[in-house]
Each structure stands twice: as C-alpha cells, then as structure tokens.
Amino acid sequence: MTNKELADTFAAIASLLEIKGEVIYKILAYRRAAETLAEYGRDVTEVWREGGPKGLREIPGVGEAISEKIDELLRTGKLGFLERLKTEVPYSLIDLLKVPGVGPKKVAMFWKQRDVTTLDELKAAALAGKLRDLPGMAEKSEAKILEGIESLSRRSGRTPLGQALPVAREMLALLRGVKGVVAAETAGSLRRMKSTVGDIDLLVASADAEPVMRAFVSQPTVARVLGQGAVKSSVEFNNGLRAQLWVHPPERFGTALQYATGSKEHNVRLRERALSKNLSLSEHALTKNNGKEILCATEEEVYAALGLPYIPPELREDRGEVQAALKGELPKLIEVADVRADLHSHSTWSDGRASIRGMAEAARARGLRVLAVTDHSQSLGVTGGLTPERLREQRREIDKVQRQLGDSILLLQGAEVEIKADGQLDYDDVVLASLDIVVASLHTSLRQPRDKVTARLIHAIRNPHVDIIGHPTGQLIPEREGADLDMDVVLAAAAESGVALEINAHPMRLDLDDVYSRRAAQMGIPLAINTDAHHPADFAFLDYGVAVARRGWVTASQVINSWPTDRLRGWLAGRGQGRPTATEAPMAAEAPRRTSATSKKKSAAKKNAVIRKKTTVKQRKSR
DNA sequence: GCCGTTTTCGGCCCGACTGTTTTCAGTCG
Numbered sequence: 001m002t003n004k005e006l007a008d009t010f011a012a013i014a015s016l017l018e019i020k021g022e023v024i025y026k027i028l029a030y031r032r033a034a035e036t037l038a039e040y041g042r043d044v045t046e047v048w049r050e051g052g053p054k055g056l057r058e059i060p061g062v063g064e065a066i067s068e069k070i071d072e073l074l075r076t077g078k079l080g081f082l083e084r085l086k087t088e089v090p091y092s093l094i095d096l097l098k099v100p101g102v103g104p105k106k107v108a109m110f111w112k113q114r115d116v117t118t119l120d121e122l123k124a125a126a127l128a129g130k131l132r133d134l135p136g137m138a139e140k141s142e143a144k145i146l147e148g149i150e151s152l153s154r155r156s157g158r159t160p161l162g163q164a165l166p167v168a169r170e171m172l173a174l175l176r177g178v179k180g181v182v183a184a185e186t187a188g189s190l191r192r193m194k195s196t197v198g199d200i201d202l203l204v205a206s207a208d209a210e211p212v213m214r215a216f217v218s219q220p221t222v223a224r225v226l227g228q229g230a231v232k233s234s235v236e237f238n239n240g241l242r243a244q245l246w247v248h249p250p251e252r253f254g255t256a257l258q259y260a261t262g263s264k265e266h267n268v269r270l271r272e273r274a275l276s277k278n279l280s281l282s283e284h285a286l287t288k289n290n291g292k293e294i295l296c297a298t299e300e301e302v303y304a305a306l307g308l309p310y311i312p313p314e315l316r317e318d319r320g321e322v323q324a325a326l327k328g329e330l331p332k333l334i335e336v337a338d339v340r341a342d343l344h345s346h347s348t349w350s351d352g353r354a355s356i357r358g359m360a361e362a363a364r365a366r367g368l369r370v371l372a373v374t375d376h377s378q379s380l381g382v383t384g385g386l387t388p389e390r391l392r393e394q395r396r397e398i399d400k401v402q403r404q405l406g407d408s409i410l411l412l413q414g415a416e417v418e419i420k421a422d423g424q425l426d427y428d429d430v431v432l433a434s435l436d437i438v439v440a441s442l443h444t445s446l447r448q449p450r451d452k453v454t455a456r457l458i459h460a461i462r463n464p465h466v467d468i469i470g471h472p473t474g475q476l477i478p479e480r481e482g483a484d485l486d487m488d489v490v491l492a493a494a495a496e497s498g499v500a501l502e503i504n505a506h507p508m509r510l511d512l513d514d515v516y517s518r519r520a521a522q523m524g525i526p527l528a529i530n531t532d533a534h535h536p537a538d539f540a541f542l543d544y545g546v547a548v549a550r551r552g553w554v555t556a557s558q559v560i561n562s563w564p565t566d567r568l569r570g571w572l573a574g575r576g577q578g579r580p581t582a583t584e585a586p587m588a589a590e591a592p593r594r595t596s597a598t599s600k601k602k603s604a605a606k607k608n609a610v611i612r613k614k615t616t617v618k619q620r621k622s623r
Numbered sequence: 624g625c626c627g628t629t630t631t632c633g634g635c636c637c638g639a640c641t642g643t644t645t646t647c648a649g650t651c652g
Binding site for chain 2: 028104188231262
C-alpha cells in the first residue's frame, strides 16, 4: 500500500466522522495523520516492516489508535473500523463535501431528511426545489448549491504553482498601485511555494480597505465575486482558479501575514511558543496576559517577540523548523542568485525551440556562467533524439558558439540519455564518455512494477558515466504521479555512487520534491537544480526549482549548480573512477560488485573511456 | 485522537462572511 493510499483512507475516515458528527478534535487528528502520511519522506510500509505498529508511532500525528489501524491495513488490506463506519454513513457522501458552501452539517441534513447520498441526487433535489424547506435553507441556498456543483466540474482540484504564481504576481502589481496601499504580499501555500495550491491568498496593508476591495473584485479576469466584505473578499476567475484578499491596517500587517501564510501546523507551534512566553498569538496581534497588545508591522517582529529568528515561509510546515530556530540551527537556504549553472537544457537539435546560440545567450542574460546543452538521445523518437553521429556534429556546433561567445559563458556538451524500458542506457559507454556531462532520465514505461522500474533507475545510477539523474520519478503536476520507485533503495544507491539527483525546476515536474530533496541532502547526495529549458524563456523556471530546494532545507553548497565553475568541472572530471560500468553491472537493484578477470578486462577499456572524458573536460577548462 | 521544557490530562480551532434569521448556525481558510 502506498503512502498516498494510506493517506486517502484516513482522509476518508475524517470526512465520514465529520458527517457523523464526531468531536472536531478527533476529526482533526485523522486529517493531520492523513496529511503527514501523504508527505512522509519514507515508504510507510517499509517503516512498518522494520518497526511494526510501534515503529509507526515515530510518524508525527500517528499515535496508538492510528498506528494500529495502519498495521491492520498493511496486514489484511482492509480496515474493520472503516467498514463499520461505512455501514453507518454512506461513503458517497464524501463527494458532497467537495461542493463549495456545503459542509458536514448540511450533508448530514440532506442525507437524513431528503435521502440524498450522491452528487447527482443533490443536484436533482436542488433543481426540484426539495431543499428549500429545510432549516437554514431557502431558494438562494439551492441556487448556490447548483452553482457550487457547476464550479466543481470546472475545477480540477489543486492548481500547479507555475500557473497560480504569475496570476498572483499580476494581482499584487495591481493592488500595490491602489492609493493608500502600503504593502501587498501573497500568503498561504502559494507564499510557502508548495508545488500545487488550492487558491491564491493575498494580503494588503492599508488603512482604507474599500478602494482595495473595489479594485480587486472589478478586475476584468474575474468571472464572479464569491464574497465581498469590509476586510475580506473572494473571487473566481474564468478558469475556475480562486483568489481571496484580506486588508489589514499597516501596523498589524506582520501578524496578519504570518497568520495567513501558515501552515496551520506551523501556526499551532507558534501559538504554543507564545503561550510559553505568557503571550497569546492571533491573526491581529500578540497579546500579553494583562490584555496589552504588541502590534507587529512585519513578520520579523512577530518572530522576534517570540524569541525566534525569522523563519522563511518555505520552511513553515512544522517539519522541525521551530525547534531548529530555537537552537539557532536553521539552515542558510539556497537562493536564486546562488545558482550559476544550468545543467539540463534542450535546443533545436532535438525538441527545443531555440538554437544553441539562442539558448546560450538567454542563459548568459540571466547571469549563468555555465550551460549544459543536453538534447535527447536517439531512442526518444518524438523529440528528434540524436544519433551518435549527430552528436558529433553537434559538438562542432557547440565549439563554434563557444568561440563566438568567448569566455562569457562556458558551454558543456551533454545529453539527456534515455533509460530504456529494459534498463539499458540509450548510448554505449564510448559515446557517454565522449560527453562533458550526462543526464539520465526515465520518460517511458513509468508504470512498470516497483521492482522493475527501481532496478532501471539503479542501473543508471551505477553507471559511472552518468552525472545526474534527471527528474527522478517522472511525475507531472498535477495529473501524473511519478513511477512507483522504492526511494529508500534509490537514495541509498545515489549516496553510494555519488551521482547527483536533479530537482527539475519545470513547474509541471518539480521532481525530486521537497521531502526527498531534504532526505537526499541529509544523506550527502549532491543535488542539481536544472530548468530543463526548451525555450529561452524557460530559464525563468529556476525560481520554482530553488523553491523546492528551499522547502527541502537545502543550502547552496549542497547544489552542484551553485559551485564555482572550477569545482563543478573538477567534480564532473572525477566522476566514474573505480566503479563498475554499465556493461558490467547486472541489472538488478541489489547488484553485487563483480571482480572477475573478464570484468577487469572490460574495466580497462572503460578506464580509457573515462580518461577520454576527463581529457575533454580538461581541454575545455583551458579555454 | 494526538501530544508533552506547563502537562499522562487538558488543550487543540478562531474569526469573517453568508444566508438565513430575528440573534445565529454553518462554512471556510
């Protein structure tokens, strides 16, 4: 059972209990456990295999009752508690909770008093006017429910960060132009730079809220206004994306922004911290127990009042950041300005949209000092992947552009080499060795069984010519989950081989994610943040990749793209020494090392290849 | 149901907005 399946089970329990009318804190406990399980960095099944039900209790939010339920699920594939619950509360009622404006109380009422158990039945009842006589309901609420069901069919769950952030930035620019506005910021999961967001949260500091609200709801892209009050309004855009705006007095903006940025769990920790200092923390201010308020215009003041250093929004997930802050052990997170190299990009030689020169100039304009041109390898036909011969032609082109651009930027010739369905790489070792840098990626057969797809990746990780594993899981946000990799095995192999794992910055990939980036960094695995640019404008994706790294507590020194050029070249040149090679290592996750005489012979051939590769880089270094 | 430098019991999730109401319940973030 995957972490996601476990998480979904407990989320469903929370919803059913809510409709049943269970005490709110029990519901919150199940919901919190579901969230933790969904984002847990290790395979929960593995944790359970090692430590049994007791071991599961290391997972935050998992105590006695939930650990026993996980144990039962993993042992039997079923959960008696949930089966019994389903006989009390129809399972399909969970769908009704997704309708905006419909909560657990209404769902229970529709079910018990009108026998409504599905979305279709709800729609039919509303259309027939059968809901208006219920307590707290009238014609208008029926219309709202129908509108809500409509909106539900338009929206497809969470929105990728890459889609929401540009919209939010436009709105911020608009709001900052309104008279009287002192500050405007994003908040919520968008400000924490989560890979997907539910909606756009915006906060404005102004003494006069009215003109701000007016400007907000009257934007041309707004499809409808969902609510408009004195200090809060919300709207829905044509594409179904929603935004809400709060306006606060400037002298309280810090507390308001901190509160609205969350996460909920982080805020709970801060409130605990406030209580321990005899303070109470709310959206509006910190309050002493004599009732006196401490107003904070900035978030820095909020954290300072709690005796804490400023905690960057990306860390505010209650993953140990408050404890680390107390000990003075917050990491100095990597910043966009630290990144000097992009080691994964495409040109018109395969499926890119610009020439090598065009891409190089765009990279240089963004301040990069190194660009690796890594077009696709031959087997990825749809992308126009390069044959070894085309690769040699491309080398001449890269050399030419390098001469034209002088030493303003260093170009590396690389390739994004396909890890084929049988686990073999798409170029032989001689070709791989001729390249300055090799990114190996999975694009096909991602739905293979866990053992097989994991073994494929391990095989690539152990090939000494491979420098970076590109977008390791192959996930596409929001619609495609990554391959079912055994990440414990993958990370262990990466740590052993010294290969770098990529944080692909494309907003639809963001792969590795924050959780695995953090684990990889902790294990000493080098990380690479690459844009996978197919167009000059794509270099701007770097922001998203850096955001993932920051959410993963990653520092600049853990990212090879931020290393000085000489160090990076030294690392590339040193890769691949003293390890078995592709043709030697059997294709299995637990491949034993070979030391037979025949393999030594092959080893000698490989060694030459490695030396060729080193020489190439050295030659280029001297340019 | 979970958690703990204040606790093994008692806190955790509070305020704005909406639509229904005649003073408030439900939803949402």
